[in-house]
Amino acid sequence: MSAAQVAAAAHAAHGSVVASIPSPSQGVWHLGFVPIRAYAFAILAGIVVAVLVCRRRWVERGGNADDVLEIALWAVPFGIVGGRLYHVITTPEPYWGKGGDPVKALFIWDGGLGIWGAVALGGVGAWIGCRRLKVSFPGFADALAPGLLFAQAIGRIGNYFNQELFGRPTDLPWGLEIDPDHRPLGYEQYQTFHPTFLYELLWNTAGGFFLIWLDRRFKLGHGRVFWLYVMIYTTGRVWIEALRIDDAEHILGLRLNIWTSIVVWVGALVAFIVVGRRHQGREKTVELAAKEPEHTDAA
Numbered sequence: 001m002s003a004a005q006v007a008a009a010a011h012a013a014h015g016s017v018v019a020s021i022p023s024p025s026q027g028v029w030h031l032g033f034v035p036i037r038a039y040a041f042a043i044l045a046g047i048v049v050a051v052l053v054c055r056r057r058w059v060e061r062g063g064n065a066d067d068v069l070e071i072a073l074w075a076v077p078f079g080i081v082g083g084r085l086y087h088v089i090t091t092p093e094p095y096w097g098k099g100g101d102p103v104k105a106l107f108i109w110d111g112g113l114g115i116w117g118a119v120a121l122g123g124v125g126a127w128i129g130c131r132r133l134k135v136s137f138p139g140f141a142d143a144l145a146p147g148l149l150f151a152q153a154i155g156r157i158g159n160y161f162n163q164e165l166f167g168r169p170t171d172l173p174w175g176l177e178i179d180p181d182h183r184p185l186g187y188e189q190y191q192t193f194h195p196t197f198l199y200e201l202l203w204n205t206a207g208g209f210f211l212i213w214l215d216r217r218f219k220l221g222h223g224r225v226f227w228l229y230v231m232i233y234t235t236g237r238v239w240i241e242a243l244r245i246d247d248a249e250h251i252l253g254l255r256l257n258i259w260t261s262i263v264v265w266v267g268a269l270v271a272f273i274v275v276g277r278r279h280q281g282r283e284k285t286v287e288l289a290a291k292e293p294e295h296t297d298a299a
Contacts, residue, residue, distance in 0.1 A: 019173040020192045023182075027161035042158035043113070046151030047076055053147030053208075054140075061143055061221075063135060063286045071129030071140060075122045082121025086114030090249055090256055115152065115233075116260055138223035138275075139286035142215070145229035149208035152233070156197040156204075167194025167243030174198070184245055194243045203236035221282030222275050230268035234261040 027038040055068040088095055088105045091112070095105045126144070130137040159165045163182040169175075175192030183190065211232065215225050238261045249256040 020175045020177050021195055021198070022177050023163050023179060024161050027158075027163075038161035039158035040108075042155050042161070046154035047072075049154060050144065050147035050151035053150060054144040057143040057146070057215075058140065058286070061139055061282065061286050063139070063143070067133050067135055067140075068143075070133060071126055074125040074129035074132075076125070078125030078128075079118040079122025080108065080113070082124075083113035083115065083118030084108055085121070086117025087112040089117075090114060091247065093247060113155075115237075116257075116264070119148075134288045136283055136286040136288055138226070139221065139283050141223055142221060142225035142282075143286075145226045146208040146211040146215075148229060149204040149211065149233065153201045153204035153208070156201045159197040160195075165196060165244060165246055167196045167199075167240075168245050170194050184247070187245065193245075196240050196243050199240050199243075200236060203240070204233065207232040207236065219281050222279040224272055224275050224279075227268045227272040227275065231265055231272070234265040234268070237261045238265075 024038070029036045051068060051072050054072075055065050058068050059065050084105070092100075094100050095102050123141075126140060127137050130140050160176075163178055166176055166178060169187060169190040170192060172192075172194075174195060176195035176198075177191060178193055180188060187193075207229070211225060211229060214220065214228065220228070238258055241255055241257045241261065244255070251259055
């Protein structure tokens, strides 16, 4: 019997739920003809928090505060596109499967941003911004890392309002109530499920503060804070992903995102060790232009 079946049987045996977390009655409000979507608001709020945290940490590292917003203007659009592409590619059924609608691949507000694509393509955008401003890309990644965890934590609130990406059935007091029309096939009879949005929110928030403490305590630099961010996030993603029951691609019995987390965690560990052997402490300056000698034309 699978873990999901065990949890489901336990849920049925316990009967009615004594305590639980209610789901919101709606995730969209209208101001006239303008829809205000909780999912979009959560994503935007997360971006704002990430920028503010990054701005403060960037200045502490000797950077110009205005650089952060300019780099964000490159990183954020790239990240949103990358996140959506990853989601659509790894979860193709709703768009190209039986009864799917390819046009819905453009409906970002309905949910569905893969963190791997967001970080990868967002990183490309940030690299472009850093190159244009002639500042250290690893230094910027270190300044941004805790803010990324806070942004991801806030973004999960959007999943709560959309009643999506929850875990298997549970009778725990913090079980999340899910409306019948949001329950997956085979789980229609169950009322409460693991609130994986809350688990990841708490994990990422704690991880963000832990990163800030580590960075202050050990004066990390040259990209090592970012690689620690990757390891913290993927560690949490493995056990949280194992609880989820939404449709996903599987490889050797494990969800694709679990395999991705494991591979990325190993890669981040290797990168952290390699960088640590090459560099000690933080960058003396994140302004690359300050290091570059001036060139003059020969007479």
